[in-house]
Amino acid sequence: MDNELGALTTIFTEFYYWMTVVLMFLIHVGFCMYEVGASRYKHHQHTLMKNTLLIPLVTITWFFFGWWIYWAFPTGPGIAPSIMTESTGLVLGGGFGANELANPTNALMAVNLGDHIMGVFWAAFLLFSWTAASIVSGAVIERITTFAFGILAIAIGSVFWSIDASWGWHFDGWMLKMLGYHDAYASGVIHAICGGFALGVLAVLGPRIGKFSSSGEPRNIGPRNPWLVCIGLFLIYTGFWGFYAACNIPIFDLGPEYGMEGVTYFTATNIYVTPTTLSGITMNFLLSLAGGLLAGYWISKGDPFWTYSGGLAGIIAASAGNDLYHPMQSLIIAGVGTAIAYKLHYWVERTFKIDDAVGAVAVHGYAGVVGLVICGFVLWGYPSSGYGVGSMWVGTDYAPINPLGMIIGAIIMFGVLGFLPGWILAKILHGMGKLRIPRDVELAGLDYNIMEQARKDERAVASSNR
Amino acid sequence: MATVTNWIDHLSASEVAGQVYPMVGSEMWWVLAGIIYWLAWTVSTANGEAEEQEKLARKKHGPNDYKSNIAEW
Secondary structure (H helix, E strand, O other): OOOHHHHHHHHHHHHHHHHHHHHHHHHHHHHHHHHHHHOOHHHHHHHHHHHHHHHHHHHHHHHHHHHHHHHHOOOOOOOOOOOOOOOOOOOOOOOOOOOOOOOOOOOOOOOEOOOOOHHHHHHHHHHHHHHHHHHHHHHOOOOEOHHHHHHHHHHHHHHHHHHHHHHHOOOOOHHHHHHOOOOOOOHHHHHHHHHHHHHHHHHHHOOOOOOEOOOOOEOOOOOOOHHHHHHHHHHHHHHHHHHHHHOOEEEEEHHHHOOOOOOOOEEEEOOOOOEEOHHHHHHHHHHHHHHHHHHHHHHOOOOHHHHHHHHHHHHHHHHOOOOOOOHHHHHHHHHHHHHHHHHHHHHHHHHHOOOOOOOHHHHHHHHHHHHHHHHHHHOOOOEOOOOOOOOOOOOOOOOEOOHHHHHHHHHHHHHHHHHHHHHHHHHHHHHOOOOEOOHHHHHHOOOHHHHHHHHHHHHHHHOOOO | OOOOOOHHHHHOOOOOOOEOOOOOOOHHHHHHHHHHHHHHHHHHHHHHHHHHHHHHHHOOOOOOHHHHHOOOO
8 A cells, every 4th residue: 555545445445344344243142142032041051152153163164165165156167257267167276256365375364464355354254154154043943953053054154155145246146147136235145045044954953842732733932031032133233234334345436447438436336346325225224124123013913023023024125125226115125025024934834844943034034035036126127237238148248137037046045055955964964863952951951951050059159158 | 483573674675575474384284273173173062062962861851840950049
């Protein structure tokens, strides 16, 4: 950095992403509180530990290979050519966009005086990865082993979401070029995939003991600490401000970037490097939160759990197009997404005997899918990239946003990269006898031994006089 | 060991070297050490968890037994 303007832009961008990481940390705090509040007393500590441990597990694997996957697979490989290298495969040995960039032994993956962005950008994506794993965590509480959850957390947090981000959340991604996929704030690339993944795991894991009567009727196992759940969800909302900000590039000159001779146009952009404003998405974020809260309250007849979850589902449903929607469009889309997610949750629970303890599949999965499909219609005809406009299926240019491409995108996110890997991995872990805790442990409570020891200590302390 | 021994010399070089962490060039070994740490943790804690749960399962506690363990404050 040898001039003031360049230095200011770089340091501003560095600080901007750093702030998003701090804000997004609150998502994880919120998820921890939410899960503990939703779990029963005898499982509290293990529930908390399970969710906490995904932090180190996803972090180190994101360093080892998760970040590398993101940069290595935009072309598929083998599906559409890269606009940077014109190759359709991995580009080994260097060059921007190639897998060399995020290799854990690369010079940029450390303190480097020549680079101020890699670390904070890596960290912002890592916080998305934690969110991905945490979404799955809530659905499986009180009966999964910590070992199995660790494996699944790494799979969704450092492998499958990274692949989908590479395909559909990267300016060079093949899904933009061939399908016209658009998902600015991750309705699909985070939420739909994680909902699908959780559903795949739940289908193998089975319900908690007592969730269904002998005739198959579902019973409600409500949150044990609604206040903790409430604060947890408020913290998740707060963290989502950071999530939205982190999905943007704060300052970018699109003139030279798009090859427009003599044009200078500084703006914030989304992850696809198409223009938007932090100001506009702030309105859309709030209106989609409002739309979800109203719909959640309305459809659940005032149930607090679903009202709060509705706020989240609303944001998620509108997120795919919140870089371009009008605030009232965000409001309505959020309401529709929340209502469909709520109805689908109970239909799937009754029909397939799926016990999703916190409604994660509905709030993230169904709302995410609905958001993608609606986005395909509302943003029909918009360019999916600023680098060029082409036709569907060709791949050498960028297809415009369209309903069919978004529906296929939703299937890829929820089904191909979400449900299927979750189901297969859970089957493997089940086959090894490592997926579910023993029945007697589930009945006694995961924390039984800890509580028993605490009682002994307490009694000894209480009867002590010296 | 030290990659930088004088900041003035380092920053006034015609080409400033970006990598300033100790032992530049040994990154691969550090990454391998990290992977071993992760794998060792996974194996060890997985075994520990299985043992603990087997022990607890053998005691056959009922679903409400935990209530007698709630500490008085």
